[in-house]
Amino acid sequence: MRILLYNPDNGVTRNFMPHLWMFLLQTLTPPGHEVVLIDGNAQPMDETQIAQFVRDQNIGLVGIGAMTRMVARAYRMADSIRATGVPVVMGGPHVTEEADEALGRNGGPRHADAVALGEADEIWPQIVEDAVRGELKEIYAPVDGRGKERKPPLNPYPVIPWDKLDLSQFNLIPKLMHPLLKNFREGWGTFRIVPVESGRGCPYGCEFCTVTGFFGDSIRFRTNESVVGELLLLKARARKEGGQIAVFFIDDNFAINVKRTKSLLREIIAAKAQVFWVAQISANLLRDEELVDLMAGSGCKWIFIGMESVDPANLKDVNKGFNKPDEYAAVLERLAKRNIYAITSFIFGMDNDTPGVAERTLQQVRSWPPGLPIFGLLTPLPATPLYKRLEAAGRLTRPRHWLDFVPFTMAHTPLKMTIEEAHTELNYGWAHSYSPEALAQAVAALDDQHVGDRFNIFLARLCFRGIYFPMLRKSSWLRVVLENRRTILRLLKKGVFRWMNPRNFASRDSYEVGTPNVSGGANA
Ligand code: B12
Ligand code: SF4
Numbered sequence: 174m175r176i177l178l179y180n181p182d183n184g185v186t187r188n189f190m191p192h193l194w195m196f197l198l199q200t201l202t203p204p205g206h207e208v209v210l211i212d213g214n215a216q217p218m219d220e221t222q223i224a225q226f227v228r229d230q231n232i233g234l235v236g237i238g239a240m241t242r243m244v245a246r247a248y249r250m251a252d253s254i255r256a257t258g259v260p261v262v263m264g265g266p267h268v269t270e271e272a273d274e275a276l277g278r279n280g281g282p283r284h285a286d287a288v289a290l291g292e293a294d295e296i297w298p299q300i301v302e303d304a305v306r307g308e309l310k311e312i313y314a315p316v317d318g319r320g321k322e323r324k325p326p327l328n329p330y331p332v333i334p335w336d337k338l339d340l341s342q343f344n345l346i347p348k349l350m351h352p353l354l355k356n357f358r359e360g361w362g363t364f365r366i367v368p369v370e371s372g373r374g375c376p377y378g379c380e381f382c383t384v385t386g387f388f389g390d391s392i393r394f395r396t397n398e399s400v401v402g403e404l405l406l407l408k409a410r411a412r413k414e415g416g417q418i419a420v421f422f423i424d425d426n427f428a429i430n431v432k433r434t435k436s437l438l439r440e441i442i443a444a445k446a447q448v449f450w451v452a453q454i455s456a457n458l459l460r461d462e463e464l465v466d467l468m469a470g471s472g473c474k475w476i477f478i479g480m481e482s483v484d485p486a487n488l489k490d491v492n493k494g495f496n497k498p499d500e501y502a503a504v505l506e507r508l509a510k511r512n513i514y515a516i517t518s519f520i521f522g523m524d525n526d527t528p529g530v531a532e533r534t535l536q537q538v539r540s541w542p543p544g545l546p547i548f549g550l551l552t553p554l555p556a557t558p559l560y561k562r563l564e565a566a567g568r569l570t571r572p573r574h575w576l577d578f579v580p581f582t583m584a585h586t587p588l589k590m591t592i593e594e595a596h597t598e599l600n601y602g603w604a605h606s607y608s609p610e611a612l613a614q615a616v617a618a619l620d621d622q623h624v625g626d627r628f629n630i631f632l633a634r635l636c637f638r639g640i641y642f643p644m645l646r647k648s649s650w651l652r653v654v655l656e657n658r659r660t661i662l663r664l665l666k667k668g669v670f671r672w673m674n675p676r677n678f679a680s681r682d683s684y685e686v687g688t689p690n691v692s693g694g695a696n697a
Contacts, residue, residue: 174233174305175207179223180211181239181246183487184580185640189214191343192420193368194238194265200331203298208428213246215342220253227259235302237285237677238265241554241575248275250285255286262300264289266383267575272620275574290314292373294325314381324388327373327395333403336410340365346416355415361518366451367407368423371400371437375425378457380433380491381551381559384425392429397440397483404446411448419449419474425454431464438467446470451516457477457495459504469511474629475545476508477516484530487523491559502541510540512626516545516637521602522595523551524588532602537607542631543615545637548602550583550595581641591600599641608639613660624667631657631664674679 176193192211199208202598207228211218218226227235231469235254239247242266251261263285268275272290279284287309289296303309317323328615330648346354355362374392378385404420428434441447448471459476460467468476482488483498507516519531519534531548536547553560553569563569563585570592571577574584583592590598605611612634619627634654644650654661 174301175209175231176233177209177230177235179210179237179250180212180214181243181250182217183240183243184246185645187215187645188436189345189636190368191215191340191364195369195425196333196338197294197331198236200333201294201297203301206301213344216537218250220249223250224253224257226261227254227257228617232259234301234462235259235261235299237261237263237595239263240265240579241267242580243529244268244271244575245578251284252282255284260286260289260304262289262304262309262313264293266387269387270383272312272545286311288312291322292325294331295323301469324373324393327370327393328399330395330399331338332406333588335367335403335406339589341366342415343367343466344416352630353469359417359418360415363411363414364419365416366421367412368455369400369403369407369420371395371424371427372424372429375429376614377426377495378558379493381554381557383554386556388425394430394433396601397437397481401436401440401444401446404441405444408446408448416689417449419451422450422452425453426458428454428458428464431461433459435464435467438464441471442467448484451475455496456501456504457497460500462507465507465513466513469513473513475514475516475633477518478504480522480528482523483534485517485521485523486525490524498537499536505541505544507513512622514542514544514630514633516547517541518547518549519602520549520551521598522583522587522590522592526587526595526598527589528594528598530599531605534602536603543618545630545633546602546606547637547640548599548606549582550585550599551585551587553585603638603641607634607642609656609660612657616660616664623686624664624671628664629659630667 177196179417180192180195195210195212200211207233209228226232235251247657248262251263254261261284263275268285268288268292272288273279274281275288287300288311289300290312293300293313294317300309300313315325317325319341343365345366346362351362356359372392372394374388374390375382376385376390376392378390386636390646407418407420426664451474454476456478480496480498481491481493483501485498488494488496488498505517508515517538551559553563555575564572568585570586571584581596583595586592587595588682612631615634616627616631619630622654635657638644639655642649644653
């Protein structure tokens with residue numbers, strides 16, 4: 174049977190990073206079937222096109238995965254596919270919590286023939302076999318022999334054949350530039366960001382988050398050997414095609430067990446498996462100097478930190494009191510000293526927020542090393558403690574907000590400001606962090622750093638700008654490039670000067686593409 178695994182586009186980014194679930198389920202598909210992957214972010218399709226594709230390609234089963242914000246789109250695509258007579262199975266965090274909605278058991282239309290609840294690693298082969306026999310059940314749940322929920326162990330972990338997979342849809346270097354860049358330094362003919370997990374679960378239980386409920390509060394880890402093997406495979410592929418690979422460790426808190434993270438990073442360094450990497454780590458775990466040394470030594474470039482708020486009262490409200498705003502600056506400086514920068518994520522519309530919260534937050538942000546601030550609104554995702562609290566208090570204004578999804582729009586009333594005021598704060602945060610002046614300041618703050626680092630932060634800011642200000646068209650990119658022409662010219666001038674006078678910079682030149690500086694590992 175030919176199986177299509179499909180992830181709908183998020184309407185924001187194009188092909189920034191593929192979704193891990195597709196590659197995992199592809200790898201776990203029993204032999205004898207062919208699996209085709211389509212990520213709507215890389216290959217945009219509408220309802221008619223996907224139905225046509227399913228017919229033309231003789232697809233016998235379609236699997237769709239979606240987050241809450243993409244689920245309305247996923248349902249529309251599923252409806253169109255089911256109209257061709259091909260069964261659809263849906264999975265992922267949203268339908269796990271809202272299976273009745275997907276199956277049309279709550280009075281609404283039916284969108285899926287079957288729903289996979291929770292982690293599908295162990296139940297996927299069964300789903301495929303049932304589909305082949307035409308005997309799909311409505312619900313698949315991972316349970317043990319006694320009917321108790323079972324979380325799949327990550328040891329052993331399937332070997333995703335990254336060296337053989339067709340990843341052409343996820344190359345971030347335009348095709349036209351390939352011949353030019355493939356011989357630049359270690360080769361930049363291709364550049365892909367690939368998701369890799371080293372563990373699942375999070376014990377913290379923040380009120381707005383689905384992770385603790387979905388993956389559990391105890392953590393399952395892969396072996397170091399299995400993670401290192403995956404990095405080596407990815408690195409070899411990049412080398413072979415004259416390109417680069419960066420890895421996003423998608424663990425919810427990559428350093429949740431500091432001892433184990435250090436041991437993994439030491440093994441990455443020992444095996445020379447370093448690649449550029451990004452991960453999510455909470456600020457409280459970044460106090461450890463040795464950990465940060467090892468991060469730098471193993472290739473870490475960016476860390477995503479869910480700061481959420483600079484107000485401790487807000488953090489306490491959402492059960493994230495372990496975040497201490499007083500230490501944010503020290504944490505970011507510790508990272509910046511090693512050339513690691515942070516994506517700092519903030520939520521507005523929290524219960525203690527009042528008008529002016531965006532400027533109060535930015536005053537702090539401006540005093541930190543430059544990074545990538547991002548802003549969102551407190552969002553009640555299904556089945557989270559936050560959803561239940563707001564529902565009980567009668568504060569949900571759009572209880573099924575995902576069926577009528579509008580980006581950056583609140584679905585409940587904040588306590589100390591109006592919904593409109595929360596939206597204004599959000600706009601202020603984005604507008605003042607991604608204006609040409611803010612970008613120029615971020616680059617200038619790194620004046621003593623390698624031009625590569627300055628270019629890195631500038632490019633990252635341009636891309637992150639697109640999370641809020643749509644940049645899906647070439648014309649929007651052109652406009653932004655024009656607006657930022659002064660900063661671009663300054664960077665180009667510095668780059669050319671450095672290229673023509675390499676000796677002047679030799680002693681400060683620690684910027685190594687492809688082979689990050691491993692000296693930090695010596696502390697291990
Ligand atoms: C990586 C990641 C991202 C990436 C993008 C996704 C990508 N390209 O990988 C980035 C960083 C861009 C991102 C952004 C956001 N994310 Co995010 N992200 C994650 C993260 C950390 C890992 C996803 C992952 O790969 N997990 C590992 C795989 C193995 O798990 P999985 O995807 O759930 O798949 C398993 C099962 O769900 C199931 N399954 C999944 N799909 C399917 C399909 C079928 C057919 C079947 C049978 C089974 C199945 O089987 C899989 C194997 O067990 C998760 C948290 C987490 N730990 O999952 C949050 C998570 C998915 N994100 C979340 C959110 C809210 C967001 C944002 C909205 C945050 C924000 N406020 O801006 C944005 C939205 C981005 C956008 N524009 O679409 C929520 C989603 C909750 C929900 N109910 O939708 C999560 C769960 C985190 C959370 N805090 O609750 N995210
Ligand atoms: S620390 Fe992160 S992943 Fe864990 S519960 Fe809180 S927000 Fe979710």
